[in-house]
Amino acid sequence: MKDSYTVSEALQLAQNYCAYQERCHKDVEQKLKSINMIPEVILHIISQLIEGNYLNEERFAKSFARGKFSIKKWGKHKIVRELKLRDISKYNIKSALKEIDEENYFKTLDELAKKRLLQLKEKNIYKRKRKLCDYLLYRGWEPYLVYEKASELIK
Incomplete structure (x- = not known):
């Protein structure tokens, strides 16, 4: 990367950055700050990206x-x-x-829980259940679903 960019060079860089992969406003803002663009220019470039449908x-x-x-x-x-x-x-x-299909969501939870259960070597039933729950909660699954699934799989 070079030391300074013109507004048009920074816009081109941001367009390429957004074209490569979907980005959020915050990602683009951080990228522009990393190349030392001032806040006014960052706002201008972000509005240009939105107009050009690079950023949504x-x-x-x-x-x-x-x-x-x-x-x-x-x-x-x-x-x-x-x-x-x-x-x-x-x-x-x-x-x-809404992009996540409900049926697929529950099926994925089931598969993930069963797969993890096979990896757990813990003999104590309560510790085993705790480890399974901790794993699923860490992955961001809803607590009520996690505890329900753990109780279903570990009896």
């Missing part, structure tokens, strides 16, 4: 939710937490969660 928070949120659920097997709590960290609006978070 709803599209980002939906893509993020689909990807983290299908690839990393994250639960809705973790997805929501991560989207909030990126300053995504409640409306867009709600919209993103």
Whole structure:
């Protein structure tokens, strides 16, 4: 990277950055700050990116939710937490969660729990259940679903 960029060079850099992968406003803002752009220019570039449809928070949120659920097997709590960290609006978070098919959601929880249970070597039933619950809660699954699933699988 070079020391300074013109506004048009920074815009081009930001367009490429957004074209490579869906980004949120916060990611783009951090990228522009990292190349020492001033706040007024950052706002100008972000508005240009929105106008050019390079930047769309709803599209980002939906893509993020689909990807983290299908690839990393994250639960809705973790997805929501991560989207909030990126300053995504409640409306867009709600919209993103609709991308996750309910039937597939429960099926994924079941598969994840069963797979983890096979990996646990703990003999004590209570510790075994605790370890399974901790794992699923860490992955962002809703507590009531986690405890229900643990009770179903470990008797």
